[in-house]
Amino acid sequence: MFRLLIPCAQGAHGAEEKCRTIERMFRLLIPCAQGAHGAEEKCRTIERMFRLLIPCAQGAHGAEEKCRTIERMFRLLIPCAQERTELRKNVEPYNVSTFDEIGWGVSMNKNYEKLMRCYESLREKVKFEPKVAIVLGSGLGDFADNIQIEEELPYGDIEGFPVSTVPGHAGKFIFGYLGKVPVVCMKGRVHYYEGYPIGDVVLPTRLMKMMGAEILFLTNASGGVNYDFGAGDLMMITDHISVFVPNPLIGENVEEWGTRFPDMSKVYDPKLQDILRETAKENGIPMKEGVYLQFTGPSFESPAEIRMARTLGADAVGMSTVVEAIAANHMGMRICGISCVCNLAAGMTENPLTHEEVQEAANKTAPLFTKLVAESVKKFI
Numbered sequence: 001m002f003r004l005l006i007p008c009a010q011g012a013h014g015a016e017e018k019c020r021t022i023e024r025m026f027r028l029l030i031p032c033a034q035g036a037h038g039a040e041e042k043c044r045t046i047e048r049m050f051r052l053l054i055p056c057a058q059g060a061h062g063a064e065e066k067c068r069t070i071e072r073m074f075r076l077l078i079p080c081a082q083e084r085t086e087l088r089k090n091v092e093p094y095n096v097s098t099f100d101e102i103g104w105g106v107s108m109n110k111n112y113e114k115l116m117r118c119y120e121s122l123r124e125k126v127k128f129e130p131k132v133a134i135v136l137g138s139g140l141g142d143f144a145d146n147i148q149i150e151e152e153l154p155y156g157d158i159e160g161f162p163v164s165t166v167p168g169h170a171g172k173f174i175f176g177y178l179g180k181v182p183v184v185c186m187k188g189r190v191h192y193y194e195g196y197p198i199g200d201v202v203l204p205t206r207l208m209k210m211m212g213a214e215i216l217f218l219t220n221a222s223g224g225v226n227y228d229f230g231a232g233d234l235m236m237i238t239d240h241i242s243v244f245v246p247n248p249l250i251g252e253n254v255e256e257w258g259t260r261f262p263d264m265s266k267v268y269d270p271k272l273q274d275i276l277r278e279t280a281k282e283n284g285i286p287m288k289e290g291v292y293l294q295f296t297g298p299s300f301e302s303p304a305e306i307r308m309a310r311t312l313g314a315d316a317v318g319m320s321t322v323v324e325a326i327a328a329n330h331m332g333m334r335i336c337g338i339s340c341v342c343n344l345a346a347g348m349t350e351n352p353l354t355h356e357e358v359q360e361a362a363n364k365t366a367p368l369f370t371k372l373v374a375e376s377v378k379k380f381i
Contacts, residue, residue: 111199112254114160118203119210121159126151128175130184131381133205133213133333135324137189138221139340139362139369144185146374149176155188161207162200164188179378184208191320192245193297202248202327206257209331215272215380216328218337219373221362222316223301223345225309226290231344232365234287234372235316236276237268237337241293241309242322249330258330267329272336272380279376285368290315292339294322306345316341338373340365 128151136143154172155163164171166188174185186208192201205216224233253260280287293309295301297319301309309317316339328335342361343351351357362369 109252109254111203111251112256114199115203115206115210117160118158118207121157121161122153122173122207122211125157126153126173126175128182128184129212130175130182130208131213132178132181132183132215132217132377133208133211134183134185134217134373134377135189135205135219135321136185136187137219137320137340137362138342138359139366140219140373141187142366143370143373144174144187146370147174147176147178147183147185149174151175162190162196162203164190165194166191178374181377181381183377184211184213189320189324191297192323193319198246198248198250198323202323205324205327205333206331209328209333213333215269215334215336216324217373217377218321218324218335219369220292220318220321220337220339221342221358222292222318222339223306223343224316224341224348225293225306225345226288226315227348229288229290229315229341229344231342231361233341234280234285234365234369235292235339235341236273236280236287236289237292237321237339238273238289239268239291240322240325241291241312241314242326244293244295245323248323248327258332262330264326264329267325267335269334269336272334272376275379276336276338276372276376279379280372283371283375285372287338287372288315288341292321292337293317295319301346303346306348309345317345336376338369340369 134143152172152174155161156171171188174187176183186204189204190196190201192198208216218237222235224230229235249262276287279285291314293312293314293316295305295317301317306317318339321337321339325335325337340362342358342365343349
């Protein structure tokens, strides 16, 4: 039906009244996008309305502006594919993929649809409502030992959820309590270099926000760029550099998630940073502070790239975290982060870099890393 509408753009002289009729019809259709359970009858109504629209496709010379109106209306209609399987089945026969071919920025809506499927799938299995979300990076595999575990859910049991392929990333959600704080932990994350679209990389972050998490604690393993850092140092992330990875907000904005142009001046919450400093001091844990830069990976950086990163103001580099922080900030979460510096980056020593070296260094630092994260989270709520 959409293909039949496209000829309207070819000019239909005198089609003003018809296009006004289209506008009225689309306004009637829009409420169908509100996720209604059992929307089969509504979608049949859409079908009947589309049949009434088809005659508008005949001719219309000089209707460029009117057809731009149609385009805007279609943008409003696309969310009709969200949330309900019944609705999706009724929309797909009309070749919704055509919107991608035309380039009307449906990608964010597809991300929304996928997120809703994941959320519904998760809620069928887990009712726990966390307040703090923790992403466990390399070296924190045993962090769950500190949690009073209520439930666990493997990523593979969530419909459409991306699954990590990286050694050392287990791949499951852990729900429980740190002290009195309800938390959800990601034991293993997905990375852009694994071949996932950037929307899938940040989907877990958005999902944890939908579960109820208000705070996101990001952790990772990194390479030290600052010459004052050494292997095994813990660095609190005070800011980041994101220009070397795709921004997860590119595409049509989903207003339910956040504003089109979110402020990034205080992504890492100052009050949470104060708690991290206080906790590190109380427990005698040395903690550096600095700027984290995310590269795409999976190859380690070249010496020239490390020199560039240092010139740009980075203190540590890695292959995760920043895009998650951008998505969380977009959704209004408070964010903090700790990076475990597992090695000095390329060109700073004579030693070649390996994933095994990173994992080994992270494991050695794990006890202090775990204590800093666990004791800090207990003070968040």
